Amino acid sequence: MNDMTPTREQREAKLEGMGCKRKRVEDIRFTQGKGNYVDDVKLPGMLHGDFVRSPHAHARVKKIDDTEALKVPGVLAVITAETLKTVNLAWMPTLAGDVQMVLADGKVLFQNQEVAFVVATDRYAADDGINKVVVEYEPLPPLIDPFKAMDKDAPVLREDLAGKTTGAHGPRKHHNHIFEWTVGDKDLTDAAFRKAEVTFKEMISYHRTHPSPLETCQCVCSFDKIRGELTIWGTFQAPHVIRTVVALIAKLPEQKIHVISPDIGGGFGNKVGAYPGYICAAVASIVTGKPVKWVEDRIENLTATSFARDYHMTTEIASTKEGKVTGLRVHVLADHGAFDACADPSKWPAGFFNIVTGSYDFPTAHLSVDGIYTNKAPGGVAYRCSFRVTEAAYCIERAMDILAQKLGMDPAELRLKNFIKPEQFPYHSALGWEYDSGDYATAMKKAMETVKYSELRKEQSALREAFKRGETREIMGVGVSFFTEIVGAGPSKNCDILGIAMFDSCEIRLHPTGAGIARVGSKSQGQGHETTWAQIIATEIGIPADDIMVEEGNTDTAPYGLGTYGSRSTPVAGAAIAMAARKIKAKAQMIAAYKLEVHEDDLEWDIDGFRVKGLPEKTMSMKDICWAAYNSVPPGMEPGLEAVSYYDPPNMTYPFGAYICVMNIDVDTGVYKVRRFYALDDCGTRINPMIIEGQVHGGLTEAFAIAMGQEIRYDADGNVVTGSFMDFFMPTAVETPHWETDFTVTPSPHHPIGAKGVGESPNVGGVPAFSNAVNDAFSFLGSTHIQMPHDYWRNWKAAKDLGAVA
Ligand code: PCD
């Protein structure tokens, strides 16, 4: 070996494969303002559309008069439900099996609902036009309180469903009822409660909030009359699904629809579903023969697009006196707004909420969910939520704290006592899941040691005594949360969207000089797929990550994929990438064997190529194999080096984590100070530790926002009172706490590289950690459960209600 020969370490480092803190390649263009977003798409002759929206939450639409609007210079057309009826598009199907008005058809059902679409030569003219459209409304009584939705005399919201006693998910009990979904063994659970030494029941609400990505929802639709082809650039998290939906509802052949998701400025689930803007822009383009752009503003995004949560969870736990849980019973009242437009896999009306048994070994459990209509915006699965897992984690983590308080036990000890044990994996939960792997106690103990948990508890007792003596006005809370996530939707046996199995895909093509391109069915919105996907390939086939270009988001070039949400990209697309790479490697091995004149079985893999077993100097690098693939393949073999994989995962993956939050609250002002936030995540094999850390920081910031102030709030008339960033809490670097991150690694046994998702975890685990900290702080004053969000006012109010403030 001469001095020039790279060492094994150097060869490995050059790959920047899995485990490397590779810098994000996409950031080169993002940080220089060179990203290419939908609003950057500017086509010759492009028109602009904007919506007339309803000021009322519930009203009959008597008349729409567009005479004056059409006189505004630049305004070309005003599209209403009547126009859309001529092409059968006044209503559209939702992913949840319901239908939704594209434009108000006879009535409006939530504030800011789309009523008419004004098309003009520029955005300003469109805006002037919408102000001149005169809509005559007859206000109807609004239904805002979900607990009144199923009252006998509750207003009828969905007149289109009159007389329909069954919906997409079974029988409907009331005119505002959407579905009832039950899981688990009711009799066994009821019996466990009858026998229990200790039980409690608490209504735990997870309020309505909104993902509010920096870039709002938008699209450009361009219909080419000559070719009969429709091209749509949009902020879509699932471009292929959008193409299929457009093909089905617009009755266009699927090959004539080109859907392109360019760079996306954050998705957070907000960009999974289909919105009226897409349909209206497409129809406007077909009608005018010109490209039409639709871009939402902030208020429209906050008030009319897919919200998050709004789950009201009546929770009961049965337990022994010693704190061993024996049963869980949960009833959820799920407020879906005016249309059921949740983006869950078809068979899951409440997503994967049945993960609500969490990290604990509940022998039996029963869950029922009632979905209902109210006069609020539709949507529902968004914001790092992975199909209602955030709601479930909040429910069980809050409930475990309440049980600990009732038993006079430490909440961390109670968790340790009830954890599913490592030897119980694969673990079958009482509500039907098979957890793939976990080592909960190890993670929990590491977290407790790092934050010096017992010392914190001592400090807290001392402070409580001082508070009682009147020496301080501060109280202290330690919030513990131990979550189990379920991500990677999903196995075709139980997951589909509109009948399409939720696989994902990858196509890798290597070029003669040892570089290549990988096209993937997922779609990054900021997660950094261009960086991490190349790292998987680098480790699998020994081509440096820098030499692999990753492409996503164009339905003409990417293999069919179900898109990016629910932290499914790593568990599903990530697996497809590894499998495609392995197909390439298998062919590469045959080529190498031929070139080295040995039998395939005599070769072994070594970092970036093959070597002959027992003859380490006889090697062929992957780079040379690439050349050979186009130059001298074995007789009978096709030239070229490429592979495609469609991966149908055998199971979901179950990441987990232990979070601890330490907080002080001043009772006289309600002002809180997050003293420490420690987050340990276990997402199995880690592809890029730096990206994971970024994901965790982002998700924790969002969790902080939700728990401590963010809310989509309606007044009694159905006005959104938090419809802009003036009122909707958006933390900046000033408010955001400092995050300490940590990890353990428990690989997924069924994933080809052992990786689990991580993007959603910090939100799933973070919210209960914050809320438990606040609740823990107040508990010694006699409270059991204080509802989120815990803003200053509510903290002060809690202190006042508990008699701590005069
Ligand atoms: N183990 C591991 C895992 C993971 N990773 C990384 O990390 C990331 C993430 O991943 P995941 O978890 O798999 O996920 P995805 O699928 O990719 O994504 C999704 C998510 O993601 C998150 N994050 C984020 N970031 C950003 N920047 N932006 C955005 O938008 C967002 N969003 C959010 C959300 S909401 Mo949903 O939609 O609600 O359902 S869901 C979600 C990527 O890059 C990957 O690669 C690594 O490295 N490793």
Ligand SMILES: [Cu+]
């Ligand atoms: Cu989600």
